[in-house]
Amino acid sequence: xxxxxxxxxxxxxxxxxxxxxxxxxxxxxxxxxxxxxxxxxxxxxxxxxxxxxxxxxxxxxxxxxxxxxxxxxxxxxxxxxxxxxxxxxxxxxxxxxxxxxxxxxxxxxxxxxxxxxxxxxxxxxxxxxxxxxxxxxxxxxxxxxxxxxxxxxxxxxxxxxxxxxxxxxxxxxxxxxxxxxxxxxxxxxxxxxxxxxxxxxxxxxxxxxxxxxxxxxxxxxxxxxxxxxxxxxxxxxxxxxxxxxxxxxxxxxxxxxxxxxxxxxxxxxxxxxxxxxxxxxxxxxxxxxxxxxxxxxxxxxxxxxxxxxxxxxxxxxx
Amino acid sequence: xxxxxxxxxxxxxxxxxxxxxxxxxxxxxxxxxxxxxxxxxxxxxxxxxxxxxxxxxxxxxxxxxxxxxxxxxxxxxxxxxxxxxxxxxxxxxxxxxxxxxxxxxxxxxxxxxxxxxxxxxxxxxxxxxxxxxxxxxxxxxxxxxxxxxxxxxxxxxxxxxxxxxxxxxxxxxxxxxxxxxxxxxxxxxxxxxxxxxxxxxxxxxxxxxxxxxxxxxxxxxxxxxxxxxxxxxxxxxxxxxxxxxx
Ligand SMILES: Cc1cc2nc3c(=O)[nH]c(=O)nc-3n(C[C@H](O)[C@H](O)[C@H](O)COP(=O)(O)OP(=O)(O)OC[C@H]3O[C@@H](n4cnc5c(N)ncnc54)[C@H](O)[C@@H]3O)c2cc1C
Ligand SMILES: Nc1ncnc2c1ncn2[C@@H]1O[C@H](COP(=O)(O)O)[C@@H](O)[C@H]1O
Numbered sequence: 001x002x003x004x005x006x007x008x009x010x011x012x013x014x015x016x017x018x019x020x021x022x023x024x025x026x027x028x029x030x031x032x033x034x035x036x037x038x039x040x041x042x043x044x045x046x047x048x049x050x051x052x053x054x055x056x057x058x059x060x061x062x063x064x065x066x067x068x069x070x071x072x073x074x075x076x077x078x079x080x081x082x083x084x085x086x087x088x089x090x091x092x093x094x095x096x097x098x099x100x101x102x103x104x105x106x107x108x109x110x111x112x113x114x115x116x117x118x119x120x121x122x123x124x125x126x127x128x129x130x131x132x133x134x135x136x137x138x139x140x141x142x143x144x145x146x147x148x149x150x151x152x153x154x155x156x157x158x159x160x161x162x163x164x165x166x167x168x169x170x171x172x173x174x175x176x177x178x179x180x181x182x183x184x185x186x187x188x189x190x191x192x193x194x195x196x197x198x199x200x201x202x203x204x205x206x207x208x209x210x211x212x213x214x215x216x217x218x219x220x221x222x223x224x225x226x227x228x229x230x231x232x233x234x235x236x237x238x239x240x241x242x243x244x245x246x247x248x249x250x251x252x253x254x255x256x257x258x259x260x261x262x263x264x265x266x267x268x269x270x271x272x273x274x275x276x277x278x279x280x281x282x283x284x285x286x287x288x289x290x291x292x293x294x295x296x297x298x299x300x301x302x303x304x305x306x307x308x309x310x311x312x313x314x315x316x317x318x
Numbered sequence: 319x320x321x322x323x324x325x326x327x328x329x330x331x332x333x334x335x336x337x338x339x340x341x342x343x344x345x346x347x348x349x350x351x352x353x354x355x356x357x358x359x360x361x362x363x364x365x366x367x368x369x370x371x372x373x374x375x376x377x378x379x380x381x382x383x384x385x386x387x388x389x390x391x392x393x394x395x396x397x398x399x400x401x402x403x404x405x406x407x408x409x410x411x412x413x414x415x416x417x418x419x420x421x422x423x424x425x426x427x428x429x430x431x432x433x434x435x436x437x438x439x440x441x442x443x444x445x446x447x448x449x450x451x452x453x454x455x456x457x458x459x460x461x462x463x464x465x466x467x468x469x470x471x472x473x474x475x476x477x478x479x480x481x482x483x484x485x486x487x488x489x490x491x492x493x494x495x496x497x498x499x500x501x502x503x504x505x506x507x508x509x510x511x512x513x514x515x516x517x518x519x520x521x522x523x524x525x526x527x528x529x530x531x532x533x534x535x536x537x538x539x540x541x542x543x544x545x546x547x548x549x550x551x552x553x554x555x556x557x558x559x560x561x562x563x564x
Contacts, residue, residue, distance in 0.1 A: 010477065069446065069456050092442070094476060097458045101411070101446025110412070110527035113441050124531065131437050133335040135534050142527045176455035177485045180471070184479040192477040198564070222564065240461070240496055241475050246331060246437060247355055247495055255563040266331050269437075272536075276561045278553065279542070289542050294556060298547025310551035314558070 002037045003029040004085035005055065006076055006103075008067070008095045012045030016156075016195050017091035019053050023157030024149050025089040026054025027118055032087070038163075039079040041065070041072060047163045054159035057083075062167040066179055067095050071172035073102035078170035080107055080144075087123070090148040093194065100148045109144035116153045131246050131269030151194055152252040153273070193242065196225035199253045201244060201271075203229035205260020205281065205300055209237035214304045215259060221311045227251070229261045245270035260300045263288025280304065319374035319465065319487075321365040322422055323398065324432035324444065326414075327382060327389045328354040331437065337533045344438070344533070353389045356433025358396070359500040360493035364463055365431050366397040367498060372465065374428075375399045379421055381414045383407055387516065394511035395503035401514070406521035409529065411439070415447035416524035422452060428487040429470065434459055434494045442492070449490035457483055461496035 005025035007018040014022075018040075025036045038055040040048065041064035050058050059082075061075040076099065080088055088103065090096040092114045104111035116135070117126040124139045125147055193199065200219040206212065212226075219226045226242060233243035244251055246266040252273035259280045261267060268291055271277070279292040282299050289295045296303055329335070330350040338345040353362075365376045378393045378401045380386045390401045404417045422430055430452070435442040442458065449456030461480070462473035468487045473480055475494070503511075545553045557564045 015477075069449070069458075070453075073450060094459060094474075097442045098446060098456060101415075101443045102450040102456065104412070104443075104527075105415075105447050105450040108527075110410075111443060111447075112528055113443055127440070129438060129440055129533070130329070130335045131331075131440060133535075134337070135536065137531045137534070139529050139531050140527065141525070141529055177457065177483050179481055180484050181482040182476070182479060183481070195477070243495065247359075255557065255561075269331070276557070276563050278557070291539055292542040293540070293561065294553060295542045295544050296547050296550065296553065297544065303547050303550060306548075307550040307553065310554050314551070314554045318558075 001034050002083045002085050003032065003034060003087045003089060004076070004080050004083055005036060005038045005089040006096065006099060007038045007040040007048070007050060007058070008091070008093070009040060009044045009048050012043065012048060014040070014044065014048040014050050015093070017093040017151040019049065019156060020151065020154055021089050021091040021149055022050055022053040022055050023159065024154055026159045026161070027157065028087060028089065029054070031119070037079065037083045037085065039076055041067070041075065047165050051163040052158050052160070054157070054161050055163050056161055058163050058165045060165065060167045061170055061172070063169045064172060066175060066177070067098070068175040068177045069098035069102055070176050072099045073106055074172040075170045076103040077106040086144050088146045090146065091151055092148040093151050096148050100146055104146040107144045107146065108142060109146045110140040110142040111146040111148065112138045113148040114150045115147050116150050119147070128273065132250070132272045133269070150252065191225040193225045193227055193249055194251060196251070197253055198222050198224035198255045199227050199251060200224045200257045200259070201227035201229070201261060202232070202259040203261030204231050212238070214308065218257070218304055218308050218311070221308055221315070229267055258288055259304060261288060262286050263291060319368065319372055319429060320425065320427045321369060321374060321376045321429045321431065322425060322427040323357065323362050323365045323376060323378045324418055324430070325357045325362065325378045325380050325390065325393050326354045326433070326436050327351050327380070327386050328437045335535070341532045341534060351389060353392055354433050354436050356435065356493055358393065360495065360497040361431035361433050362393055362396060362398065363498035363501050364493060365429070368465060377402060377425065379404070379418055381406055381408045381417045390516055391511050392503065394514045394516070395507040396501050397507060399514065401516045402519055403516060404519050404521050408526070410526040411441050411443035412447060412527045413524045415444045415451060417521055418444070419448055419451035420522045421519065422448070429465065430454070430488065430490045432490070432492050434492050445490055445492040452488065452490065454488050454490050455485040456490045457485065458492040459494045460491045461494050463491060463497055
């Protein structure tokens with residue numbers, strides 16, 4: 001009756017979002033008085049860093065080499081059945097979005113995605129709906145339950161449990177998807193936006209792509225990822241993957257700094273889960289200030305360089 | 319090529335979100351409804367482009383009551399050929415996916431497109447469940463889609479870049495930004511939509527596997543602390559000492 005958790009990996013290491021899910025699974029298991037088993041696929045090195053987050057066992061489906069959602073869902077089902085798991089945890093990240101719905105159908109389990117709370121005693125969970133403008137409290141009508149947690153909502157929850165790694169070869173059929181090409185656009189060391197703890201974002205107030213140097217410098221000094229508003233990526237000032245908001249990426253960093261962004265409702269929908277919001281805007285009436293924790297009314301071209309300077313002296317003295 | 323596009327109804331993005339009946343139901347009073355943006359801008363438009371280039375047909379499918387008909391007419395005005403509405407008030411994604419799967423099997427589609435997620439449920443679930451029920455490959459969050467012969471080629475964003483995948487038809491795809499440009503229906507499209515078939519079908523009657531017990535609104539955000547533009551060092555100090563985020 002273990003709790004099962006799905007683990008994804010990049011370059012042999014479990015992803016940050018997956019480790020978060022393992023920590024979450026451990027808490028659910030504690031609540032249910034059981035332990036955690038994890039499932040992943042070929043390519044992970046050793047335990048991939050899963051040890052230390054609470055999984056007692058890690059099952060590696062050695063016959064799955066690429067992230068094919070059909071095969072992975074079958075492997076998850078096989079592992080859930082072998083472990084007698086009635087609760088399966090995913091991260092609601094790119095791969096989780098592909099695999100969790102398929103696995104839920106196979107297990108005849110209800111599925112709630114983007115979960116932001118621990119389950120209560122009845123195993124009900126909460127999730128954001130209406131693009132973060134409301135929360136829904138959801139119950140399962142099925143004996144088996146799949147919970148997919150919102151990345152960055154729980155943080156890392158380490159746990160002293162040793163992890164036994166073993167391989168297995170579930171019946172998964174042939175892969176249905178072929179990878180033709182992988183293009184890397186991020187330069188080395190760049191932080192992927194959905195995983196970033198700190199984000200510096202800028203909007204149309206910056207006037208043109210040539211002015212992003214200071215935004216990148218601020219991000220670099222902070223160790224933050226960069227993001228932008230939709231019009232900025234639409235006009236091509238910044239790449240599409242930086243676009244946050246309702247129609248772009250939804251993020252939940254601990255710190256979101258918005259420079260020259262008005263704070264339209266569709267933009268807020270993608271960032272209102274941030275723990276702390278800082279707004280820099282020359283218009284004191286900009287709607288973003290209503291959603292901000294800290295605000296600076298001023299011209300970005302004067303404020304941001306001063307902020308970088310202040311940050312450098314802060315780092316030098318800390 | 320026969321293409322099926324899953325279309326759902328969503329409150330206009332600027333709608334005020336409120337609940338009724340003891341916070342168990344969304345209050346639709348005064349709310350303007352639109353086609354869920356991902357379904358319309360990306361999935362539907364790309365389906366129409368593929369049909370225009372390669373021939374075939376585009377059918378939309380919606381699971382819901384007659385209150386969906388205006389948004390279905392809009393999809394027809396943009397260029398879908400016909401529409402199916404499964405007449406059922408679905409309460410979760412499994413119900414929606416099961417009802418669509420039943421119709422998709424009858425219709426024999428090469429390509430099933432849905433949106434990345436609905437902006438009201440924020441599930442990103444229907445497409446994956448549908449693919450499993452149809453035993454088809456599923457590629458969520460696609461930013462580009464091309465079809466040549468029986469092979470679909472899909473681009474999607476991954477951490478730090480993008481990947482190009484291929485799969486054999488039939489495939490299920492969820493569409494994200496980049497796949498197409500929004501189209502505004504013109505007068506001719508709006509006129510033509512009136513005579514296109516909107517077929518209302520009886521549901522297969524699947525049970526939901528989850529249930530929303532209640533909704534709540536987030537607590538109001540505290541007041542913004544303003545910092546003098548001449549003294550950003552104060553911000554750094556506050557972020558470090560008060561908010562403890564750096
Ligand atoms: C269905 C739908 C979905 C949408 N989805 C998204 C989405 O996902 N993400 C998104 O971002 N938008 C989205 N939008 C667009 C959104 O409504 C806004 O139009 C957009 O967010 C505005 O971008 P902006 O704040 O960069 O630009 P603007 O609204 O033009 O604001 C620029 C801001 O910069 C300030 N400014 C100007 N100069 C300076 C300066 N020198 N120093 C400091 N501040 C300055 C101005 O005071 C202003 O507040 C969507 C819209 C619709 C209808
Ligand atoms: N009631 C519905 N009828 C038809 N398609 C739907 C319905 N609900 C959701 N979909 C499709 O499934 C996608 C994902 O929805 P969701 O899983 O609710 O986020 C949407 O973008 C639509 O394409």
